[in-house]
Every structure is written in C-alpha cells, then in structure tokens.
Amino acid sequence: MKDLMRVNLSEEFKAKYTKLLGDRADNLFKAIETESQNSFRLNPLKNNYQNVQYSLDKPIDYSKIGYFGDIDGNSIDHISGYVYSQEPSAMYVAEVVNPKADEKILDLCAAPGSKTTYLASIMDSQGLLVSNEINNKRARVLSSNVERMGIKNAVVINNSPKDLEDGFEGYFDRILVDAPCSGEGMFRKDPDSVQYWSPEYVEQCANRQKHILDSAFKMLKDGGTLVYSTCTFSPEENEENIAEFVKRHQEMEIVPIKKYPGMEDGRPEWGYDNQDLKKALRMFPDQFEGEGHFICKMIKSGIAGTTKVRTFRNQPTKVEMSYLDKFIKQNLSEIDLTAIFKVKEDLYQAATFDTRFKKLHVLRNGLKLGELKKNRFEPSISWMLELKPNDLKSVYELDDDQFAKYLHGESVMIDQDFSNKWIGLSYQGKLFSWGRYSNKQIKNVYPKGLRK
Known part of the structure; x- marks a missing residue:
C-alpha cells in the first residue's frame, strides 16, 4: 500500500464524482491521497541511449522508451538529455499520435515539452515538428527542453492557436491538442492545485478547449489525425467537448485506441450518449498505475492535397560561412551541414524555410549552431547536445x-x-x-x- 498523504478535496468535488461514479468514487478519492508513481523515459536521439545510471528493470508496457523510477535533475543523464522525467499516463499520448518521419506535426499546447520531446524521439530528426505555447515564459521552458534533448527538426513558437489558423489551414498531417485543463488528474502530484478547482474553473477550461479544438480542425489536413488529451477527469472537458466537436465538424471520426491493462473506455453517458466515445480512453488512478488522463483520437475525412510552400532564405554571407567552415574543419570530423540561415548574429540549421513562419513569434527554428563574433564563429551548447562523439575531433x-x-x-x-x-x-x-x-x-x- 502506498503512503497516504493529505489532499484536501472540496465537498463540491466529492459530490460531483460521487454522483458520476457512485460507489467507485471512494476508491478514486483514496487513490488521490496516495503517493504518485514516478517514471522517466530515454532519449533515442542520443548516442548509446540506453547507457544510463538508472534501472531499466521496470519498463512501461505502452511506451517503447518509458520506465518506472525516479531520476535526479542534477545527474549527467538529465543534464545531457539522456532522460526526461514524465509521469506514466502522459507517456501514452505521443504513442497514440504515432508521428511518421516525413510528416508535419503540430503540438499546439506544447509546454513544458514532455510530449513534444517524446514526439521528436519517434520522428528521429525527420519531418517537421512545430511546438507551440501561448505563454511566453512557458514557451522558453519548452525551447530549453527541446535544446537539452538534442532535437533539430523542431520549430518552437509562441503564439495563440488563433494566430496560426489563416496561414496554416490544412497544413499538418497530425495535430496534438494536449489541452490546458482543470488538472483534476494531477491533484495527488500537485496537491496545491486543488485550491484552484471550482465548477466555474472547469467550465472556463472547457470553453477555452472548444476554441483550441476548432483552430486545430482548420489546420489539419484532410485525412489527418487529431489527438486530444487532458489530465483531468471532468466530463465537461473530455467526453462533452469531443461530442460537441464532432457534431460541429462532421468530417471528424473518433477512432479506436489500443487499451492496456488498467485503461478504460471513454464514457458515452458523459458525452450526450455518443457511443463512439467508447473508443476514447480514460485512466483513473484507482485502476491505473499513473495519474488521471483522457485521450481521444480522431481522423478527418478526405484525401490530402498538395500544400504549396514558399520559402525564405536569410543566408549568411560568404565571409560569414567561411568562419563556420573554418570552425568545422578545425574541430569536427566530416560533417555535412545544410539549410544554414542567420538570425541576427546567430547561425541555425533550419527545420523549415516556409514563409508562413515569418509572421510568427519563433523562438527556435531547428538547431542553433552558434554565434558569429568578430572574425570568428563560436558554437552553442545546442549543437553540442545534438552531436555524437564521432562527430568531434x-x-x-x-x-x-x-x-x-x-x-x-x-x-x-x-x-x-x-x-x-x-x-x-x-x-x-x-x-x-x-x-x-x-x-x-x-x-x-x-x-x-x-x-x-
């Protein structure tokens, strides 16, 4: 039995879930008062990525790279981007998205980066991963995690979903909406968050999610995949929102998700009796070794057409490129860099040259190589965290x-x-x-x- 801790659930919260779950509600409340289950995952983008100091004896069934256990944020494994701390339920989201290497992927509400970095590990530095966060401070945390994990095919942007709609209509093959929510599923991991809960807050979150989903629909290609996830139990933010969404957008079809032991069907009775909601997935901590989570996968009907791309090139001058070439010749083994562009005095290996991104607040486009200084080039830590030992002299x-x-x-x-x-x-x-x-x-x- 896990140790009990004190989570001060309100009577209003208890009454709501007693009505929804009946006798099972007491088991849920007790589970919320137990210690949360810690876990981490490996980073396949790294050299010899399984060589870590942490035990790999407790793999997570539904994650190819996830393990139960604690990690130390000051350890070399964490500092160098070999491991990422992520709670077990959240790991399954990226596996459900299942990005392909040549696709354009959007993580619409991406901070702090746990799901973005997981998606990138599946993509293996191929295709385009756009990671967006509306809050500037959180977007910078997202960018730092993308850097630490050695990711070079990501564009990190700091915009509202509404900002993206016009330029990116029908652009993305797959979109993840890991929506900002009331966080009920994380109460035992963050007991202080209980104080912010109220029915009004749940309703506020549900309304925000509706707008985010509508933006995602516009940006999704015909034939594309939309995955919606939250870390809350709330029907208003889960089944109700999805039922209303597919009613507004009848091109969207809910499709099945593979369920592992402890995972449960979505609840049609909580979403206007839409029976397709059984294909969605719920995780409750009284039955599942992880926090509360909801995941729904949908496909947009139709066949994708060709997306026209206009490109920009902010190329360094020949002299500036000579500084980079000299650095490479002196310090690196044979390495072929392409798609180099300049932002102020910084040189990047671009993830994209699509002009659509020029209108956005871009924090990071691909891999920052370093900075041009007087008659020389100095490398950035971003580049080191992407390199392998054999790349260096x-x-x-x-x-x-x-x-x-x-x-x-x-x-x-x-x-x-x-x-x-x-x-x-x-x-x-x-x-x-x-x-x-x-x-x-x-x-x-x-x-x-x-x-x-």
Missing part, C-alpha cells in the same frame, strides 16, 4: 571533481594536449558541453543559466 572525459567544477563555472586544468581549440566535454561517457582549450586548460564556456 577531440573529446575530453572529465572526472568527478572536474565535472563538479565545470558545472559551477570554473575552468579545469588538465594533463593533456589538444591540437584544436574547441573540444567536446563528456562525463560518464555523455557529451554535455563545449570546452575551449588553451595551454593545458579547459576554459569554461558552460552557459551561466545552466551552472549549478
């Missing part, structure tokens, strides 16, 4: 003491010579930063915002 393995000092912002003295200036730094075999070598010293270039 020189890699230095730090010991425990050196690693702690470097994370703290200190330079490191070494007993080794390198012929090149910029070297990869690794710890426990995992690349995590550049180092600038000079006279048996590795000068610290670790970003100040990441130092510990």
